[in-house]
Amino acid sequence: MRLKFIVAMTDKLARTVKSMPKSPFYAILDYVAELGLDKEVIYLNQGEPHFLTPPHIREAAKKAVDGNNPYTPQPGIPELCEAIAKKLKVENAISVDPGTEVFVTSGAQAALYAALQTLINPGDEIIVPSPYYPPYVIDTQILNGKAVIVPFGLGESLTLDPEEIEKDVTDRTKALLIHSPNNPTGGVLSRENLKAIAEVAVRHQLPVITDECYEKILFDGAEHVSMASLPGMRDQTITISSFSKTFSMTGWRVGYLAASADFVKSFAKIHHTINICANSIAQRAAYAALTGPRDFWADWYRVYETNRKILVDSLKDAGVRIPARATGTFYVMIDITGMNMNSEEACRFFVREAKIVLTPGSGFGPQGEGYVRMSYATQTEKVTLAAERITGSLKKLKRKS
Ligand code: PLP
Numbered sequence: 556m557r558l559k560f561i562v563a564m565t566d567k568l569a570r571t572v573k574s575m576p577k578s579p580f581y582a583i584l585d586y587v588a589e590l591g592l593d594k595e596v597i598y599l600n601q602g603e604p605h606f607l608t609p610p611h612i613r614e615a616a617k618k619a620v621d622g623n624n625p626y627t628p629q630p631g632i633p634e635l636c637e638a639i640a641k642k643l644k645v646e647n648a649i650s651v652d653p654g655t656e657v658f659v660t661s662g663a664q665a666a667l668y669a670a671l672q673t674l675i676n677p678g679d680e681i682i683v684p685s686p687y688y689p690p691y692v693i694d695t696q697i698l699n700g701k702a703v704i705v706p707f708g709l710g711e712s713l714t715l716d717p718e719e720i721e722k723d724v725t726d727r728t729k730a731l732l733i734h735s736p737n738n739p740t741g742g743v744l745s746r747e748n749l750k751a752i753a754e755v756a757v758r759h760q761l762p763v764i765t766d767e768c769y770e771k772i773l774f775d776g777a778e779h780v781s782m783a784s785l786p787g788m789r790d791q792t793i794t795i796s797s798f799s800k801t802f803s804m805t806g807w808r809v810g811y812l813a814a815s816a817d818f819v820k821s822f823a824k825i826h827h828t829i830n831i832c833a834n835s836i837a838q839r840a841a842y843a844a845l846t847g848p849r850d851f852w853a854d855w856y857r858v859y860e861t862n863r864k865i866l867v868d869s870l871k872d873a874g875v876r877i878p879a880r881a882t883g884t885f886y887v888m889i890d891i892t893g894m895n896m897n898s899e900e901a902c903r904f905f906v907r908e909a910k911i912v913l914t915p916g917s918g919f920g921p922q923g924e925g926y927v928r929m930s931y932a933t934q935t936e937k938v939t940l941a942a943e944r945i946t947g948s949l950k951k952l953k954r955k956s
Contacts, residue, residue, distance in 0.1 A: 571697045578689070579918040583902045587912055596906060597941045599929045600914045602738065604803040604885070606858075608840075609851045612802060615843030619836040627832040629823050631659025631811070635838050638845040639811050647770075648784035649794065655816035659833045659841070660826065663768050663797035663810040668694045669825045670764055670793050670812060674729040675700040681764075682723050682731040684715050685920030686739050686888075688766065691732050692920065700729070706922045709878035713742025717751040721759070730762040730793070736769040736779065736883025739919045739928040743777045743883040750785055757787040768797045768810075769884040771852075774863055777882035783813070790815045798837075800884075802844045803855075809837040859885055862931035862938040873946040878926070885932040888916065892925045894952060901927050909948040911941050 583600070587593050607613075630636055633653070640653035651657055660666040667690060671681065677699035683691050685704045692702040703723050708714035713735065720731060733752070735744040744752075756763050765782040773779055783792035797810035810833075812822065832838075866887055870877060876890035891901040898915035905911045905927070914930075916923030929945075931938050 569697075571699070575693065575696075579899050579902075579915045582899065583906065583912060583915060586903055587906055590906065592906060592910060596910045596912050597933075597937050597944070598912045599931070599933065599938075599941055600912045601930050601932060602886075603805040604800060604855070604932050605934065606803040606851075606855055608803050608807070609844075609847070611847040612804070612840045612844045615847075616807075616836050616840040619839035622839075624835045627659075627835045627838060629827065629832065630654075630657060630819070631833060632835070632838050632842065635659055635842045635845070638842055639813070642845055643781075643794070643813055647767075647781040647794075649781055649789065649813065651813045652816065656813055656819055658812045658814075658819050658822060658826065659838055660810050660812055661808040661830050661833045662799060663766060663795050664690060665808075665826070665830060665833075666795045666810055666812040667691070667764070667766065669822055669829060670795065670814075671695060671700070672698055672825045673818070673822045674762070678727060679729045680723075680725060680727045681729055682720055683920075684733060686737075686916065686923035686926075687732075687920050688734060688738050689918060689920075691734075691766075701727075703728070704920060704922075707737070707740070707742070707879075709740065709742070709922065711880065712882075713737055713740055713744055713879035714748055715744060715752060717748075717755045720752060721755045724755075724759045724761060728759075728761060730764050731756060732764045732766070733782065734766040736772060736777070737879070738769065738884055739886050739914065739916065739923060739926075740879040740888050741881030741884045741886040742879030743773065743779065746778060746780045749780050749782060753782060753785040753788050756791060760791070762791055762793065763788065764793045764795065766795050768795070768800055770796060771801045772859065772885060773883050774860060775880070775882045779883070793818060798841050798844055802841075804837075804840070804844065807834070807837040807840060809833055809841045858935060859931065861935050862933070863887070865935070865938050866929060866931050866942050869942040869946050873949055875946075875949065885930055887929050887931065888923075888926045889929065890925060891916075891927055894949075895956075898924055898927050904952075905945065905948065908951065909941075909944040911944055
């Protein structure tokens, strides 16, 4: 009886769900489990800071728990919307009205999905540069839209060719979805490059969704430029950001979207059906995050910077190519084409031979193949050991071939 129900239920699933392939990100964890190595491996696949959320943020949450917690107003608690608008003005050079142009969401993830749902009719197109954060394409497909993939340039620095974008604009195009600092490459698009993209967007009245989750994690003098701050882009840009990475609040589920009042009004209808409002306790904590001290950041930055240097220097010494300079986020991608393996095989190789878990580039779109992603958001001792093991295993492989 139960089996019959399960079979019937499977038949009922949406086509979009049935056709979703298993993510290679999970397949590599299955491989670790299959080899019984879960206690031995170093995990460099994680996409989140390892730091404890700063004390003043935790305190604000504890206080909120003891208060009354009804649904909050639709866009978020007013003082948080005010604080976000102030932050956008001071740190991103974007002027928004806190009452009508800011919306607090359950992380950037919810903002992304609801923003796409606000725009997409079946068959509509979203231009997505690759390699990309997988939900950009998965969300678009779930909504029966079409993700039109354009390649990022993965040379010395991360680049995006405005002409490639312009070629792909059709009357079905609803938006360009950009993401810098970029997961998985760690690359950061330059001001000049973003300006050239903005010119295309203005010329074609093309809305731009910009995911700026990693805006604060920058190295070697890299600059983060918000698309909405560029000439002509304020009302054409949907800016999405998050508390997850900047404040080590991934599990708290709080992020936000800023856009024109017209868009936010429509977005609110979709968001309401999914979430009603973002978690009220997390919203109080987010307010404390934005308005409280940032001194913890210097310590965190030192750790990221040290980890990045250890990894990048040892990989370069071993002759490994790192595309796009990786001057943002806490990820580095390495070129594995010399290993004569695809990215999933290379990840299995690193599990077996180096006891390191990495993320196959194939999960980030067609341009991700030929690369694996490493995250250095972990303790420096682990990164040091991981760098030794990775380069050691590569040298051994070279000797064999
Ligand atoms: N956007 C990018 C590029 C990410 O890498 C992630 C998480 O890893 C998210 C969005 C999700 O962020 P949030 O925790 O705010 O939902």
